[in-house]
Amino acid sequence: MVKTKNTCLIGLQYGDEGKGSFSHFLSSEYDVFVRYNGGGNAGHTVFVDEKKIVTHFLPVGIIKEDSKVVLGNGMVINPKALILEIEQIAESLNKTFEEISSKIFISNKAHIITSKMIELDAEREKSQKIGTTKTGVGPAYESKANRTGMTIGQALSQKPLSSELKSFKKRLGARVFSTEILINQWSEDGLSLFFEGAQGVLLDLDFGQYPYVTSSNCIPSSVGSGAGFDPRKINNVIGVIKPYTTRVGAGPFPTKMSKKEDEDFRQRGLEFGATTGRPRLCGWLDLPSIRYAIQIAGVDEILISKMDLIINMSKIKVCVGYSLNGYIIDGFSDFPCSEDWSKISPIYEDWLITDFISNLKQTLGVPVTITSWGPNSSDKIFTPNHTGFNSFKNMFSNLSNIKSIMKRAITTKK
Ligand code: IMP
Ligand code: MG
Helix, strand or coil, X not given: CCCCCCEEXXXXXXXXXXXXXXXXXXXXXXXXXXXXXXXXXXXXEEEECCEEEEECCCCXXXXXXXXXXXXXXXXXXXXXXXXXXXXXXXXXXXXXXXXXXXXXXXXXXXXXXXXXXXXXXXHHHHHHCCCCCCCCHHHHHHHHHHCCCCEHHHHHCCCCCCHHHHHHHHHHHHHXXXXXXXXXXXXXXXXXXXXEEEEEXXXXXXXXXXCCCCCCCCCCCHHHHHXXXXXXXXXXXXXXXXXXXXXXXXXXXXXXXXXXXXXXXXXXXXXXXXXXXXXXXXXXXXXXXXXXXXXXXXXXXXXXXXXXXXXXXXXXXXXXXXXECCEEEXXXXXXXXXXXXXXXXXEEEEEEHHHHHHHHHHXXXXXXXXXXXXXXXXXXXXXXXXXXXXXXXXXXXXXXXXXXXXXXXXXXXX
8 A cells, every 4th residue: 555644634722723724835745635524614714815715615725726625424515505615716716616616526425404404503593502603514413413314415316306406416416426435545546635624622522512512523533434534544633723712602711811802812813703704702822621632632733823913922821720629620631521611710821922832832742833923825934843943932033034924914914
């Protein structure tokens, strides 16, 4: 068998960690890009030549020329919304619908999201108040589990077809495959696979703050059930974090910032949902949660987005533990269960910004390999583990282009 490099990239917080931007940055290294969980609830933002592109169903590898992208069986798909997304991406990239769709391989085993499911998602929100994206994701997974759902393959073989499905069959019917067979074959042939996780570990159906979670598993091992690929063949798991935390939707948020700080980070970080436009709540970096996420996901390296937001601060508040009934919870030996989330109090430390990366490496036990200082690929910097620098401080003194990167980051935001 040819030895290839397969990577899975996941969010270690509540989603919106900047996975899209890093996936795009790393895409030149891979041939096949696979989504294995979630649906249109995801919103992955990428800037290409200063043009903003947001993907919901498609992995951002779609932007790369000659890529193959897979919507795995673990996904739930709204046919109409997927067509719209392909149309928008084709327009942004000056391509035809066919040019884009010919790169897409949709699992015949992914489940379909119907308009009734979207209505049900919105209706439930009136009483349940999870703060869902109202994209029908929850009801689609629910139907899948209770065996009243419908796979894409089954939906397309119905007779007669609804007008929505007729249009889907006409435009994308030829792109529906047993994708689990294809990706295993491609891997055997020596192609490199990149699995793009959606949401984050703290929204994982099993390990997140139930019930304030999404309806799928966001951890790398779900590549097995969500794409039909042996997770042992993944050579590298990348976890993405921001140097602070954001959360959109309801649920406990122990490190939530004060109103003023929250407003400041939201405005400077443009923290508004890419799918719903909702303002994201901002909080301080929550290390116990990240430690827990690393432990269950099995992370080899950490990438940090949005470093430009903290660069002008001399110190930053970081949550290093929680206290619960007189006990300290650190995220390694213990972690709150659902019923304890509202009772814990965060324990903070003030970290010097210049020590931020080395402290993180030390407390998480995982190397930080790439940091991002703005939305473009050119704003990504390899950190000590790649460059041989010993500390964050050294990184600054050695990088002559940091000022221009910062300047561009600020101009782009305006
Ligand atoms: P659902 O996935 O639409 O059912 O929403 C469940 C919870 O997950 C809500 O709190 C959503 O705001 C959150 N959520 C779902 N997808 C994302 C995402 O891609 N980024 C951030 N939050 C998300
Ligand atoms: Mg997002």
